[in-house]
Amino acid sequence: MNKIFKLSWPVMAGMILQSLLATVDMIFVGRLGTSQLAGVGIATSALTVIFVLSTLVSSGVIALVSRYFGEGNLEEVKKISGQAYIMSLVIGSICSILCCIYAKQVLKVLFNPDLTTLKYAYEFSVIVFSGTVLVFVSSTMRTIIQALGDTKTPLYIFGLANILNIILDLILIYKCDLGVRGAAIATLTSTIFSFILINIIVIKKLYEGKISIFVKSLKISTNISRRILKIGSWACIKELARPFTGMLMVSLVYYVGKEAGSAAFSAGQQVLNYTFIFLNGLSISISILVGQNIGSNNIDECYKIVKSGLKLAIINMAVFAIPYFIFPGEIMAIFTNDAEVISTGISYLRIVYVGVIFVVFSIILGGVFQGSGDTLPPMISSIVANVVLKLPLAYLFAINLNMGTNGVWLAVSLSVIIEAAMIIYYFKKDKWKEKVI
Template sequence: MKTNTLTMPSDISAKNTSQNIITILMLAWPIMLSQFLQTILGIVDIYFISMLESNELLAAISYGNGVLDVTIAAAQFVVIGSLATISRRVGANDITGAEKMASQGILLAFLTGGVFLSFLYFRGNSFLYLFGARGEILEYGASYLKILAFATPFIFFNLTSRGILQAKGDTFTPMIVFCGMNILNIFFNYIFIFGIGFIPEFGYKGAALGTVAANLIGSCSLVFLLEKKFFHSSLWQAYKKYKIILKDLWTIIRIGSFAMVQGIARPITALLMYSIANNVSLVAITAFGIGGRMIGLVFITIMGLTQAMSVLTGQNLGRGDIDSVEKYGRDGLKFAFVNMLIFFVPFFIFAEQTMSVFTNDPEVIAEGVSYFRIVYPCIFLVIFPAIYGGIFMGSGDTAPPMVASLVANLGFKYPFARYFANHLELGANWVWLGIGLSVLVEMIIIVLWYRKGKWKTKKV
């Protein structure tokens, strides 16, 4: 094998603010574009389903997509563990070590993806029932999940492959794949939902079929790219060379398990919030489904910045440059704040017009406006968990973001909303307030933990 299989990126040590932001953006913008199309996909799905003129279907798809969000978050179990260990080895110019960790990460992705496939196919209806889906919402949601389950092994592999390529500083190549995959997903969803030519009309199930087809094609593309850009050999040859290395698998699991718990806390809580909103009214859960997907646009930049900070942190710590990590963190916060200001316009000032794109129901619109105007002011604070969380993940110290997320989402958000909205019967606005205040709780915890500085000496 060639000795230059992996090459160090250009100088990534921190400089002045403008240059640091440019460096962050160079890594982040491909991730942002991929995330943008992924978010648009969710919004387009809701728009397509809204054309079927059924609030029950909209609620069911919101539940189903909530479970998909949990699956994607659970994939961080492999993704973050792989990214943190590989980026450290790339920073230290340990080519063999990076390849070994990548091969183990891919193996783990397929194994865990298969477990999720089985669970969602056979027990997806019980999962939905647990989170409050009943009647037609449960029936539609369970049918949707049975099809969507077949996408999970490909989702795990695709996200892990993207993390592997990003760990060496290549965010552009996976961006091309994920952009193409999301465009295909939108195309497939339309033709499968409404039918065209010889393809029959599958209705709401077509959205799940489109997701499976697009992820399958994406996986085929990523196999080719990994072999060409990372291993410079077939995946099979890589496994013959490195085989199963239990020590490395455990390292990925140890780091990734905290990230997984952190990742699933928010979508799991979102499903719990669906159940609370569902108990309030069908109007509330419909507004929550639409509003939640729209708020996802905010996290386009945030997700890109988090991943960029992970890569920059891992590689700089691999070189022993702690000062650069701290400088990138400060400048990343500045850029993230500007992003939050931009989205203040559609989600606060023009909240009614934003909701009107997806529904003509005046009650749903009014509830959605309340959701935006209560939740969004607190969403500004998410910049701290995003930037500092990226630093923690890149350092391999994934426990603090997990604790912050668990306390904020399961320890505060859910019980707060359940008590005020359900027990005291004060309505959906208390659900929205619980969502907003939970971000404040998460921000306080993550800032305090970051300032302790233990991430600076974490060994992976």
């Protein structure tokens, strides 16, 4: 348990800062008006889906780097890291260009917002989209450092970037009177800042501080690329399932709940993010430890790690149940004074959290599959729960049964329970520990 916490607390602290940043952004934007809050909310939903594509590379990296590091093969770690850098740079550049060109069309097709909401969504997304390539590369570099067992350095880097973002928010949104554009520029600037720092640290830590050694590692290897993509593709599809369906859910929420429903959904998601901080930190540390222990052929230790992780995760869910069920109104009032938004948000927190309690299994056991490189089972579980079942259930409950936004919240809750049941089934089959990567 000590090993898990030693690796996970910096990740958790970093996620707390990231969540605080997102929350502060939403609070600042919410003070501008409901349309601005709804616009940034749907833009953020689209951005989340695009940024998840970075896992196509980073998910493969964490499995390969942690396993070779466990074996003591640093030369292979350098080769994989160099190839991963090239891949994230290329994929990120393509996404940046396409997203900037088609941002408005994507927002129209997916969300069909009114002209005012679309205006704010476009203002925010097109600026942030320009930094997509930096997000992709930074994500890969952060994963490499974490896979080596250093989770503190990314905390310092991205923590400083988040503080910079908040300061710039205050200046650009209010002092410079740039509104939503100011929030976007602040986000882009902090992204550039973290990109520069994380690259410096990786070169220093892994390549002896010599750019020449780093450049030599930037060689195209079809074999390494294939191995990274073999692991990362399933993980990417799995990671895409939830935000992609979430994006479609935002569209459905906007249809049945208009601006108030969309604003409540955006604010509620920001609140629930705090629940996942501890869980995601545990998942990352479990991925690293499982990968390293499989590399050193210590399978028994993997089971001990899982048992400890589940205990910590369950405690986390019990703690967060208190504010979400007892004080949801006070929590939503932090974002807005609109009575309809607050009322809708209260229902969101209470209904969704009933299912979210079971997410401990999806996240903790998902970390095991990630670390072992066996990313297919979590992908299947996520696709079935989030795409095959959640979307149809949401439309059935919200529209056919006339439950409105509460129907969407219920569908979300049920999908989490279904995904948890499936991943438990796959974990008990024990095939993850024999995965060859």
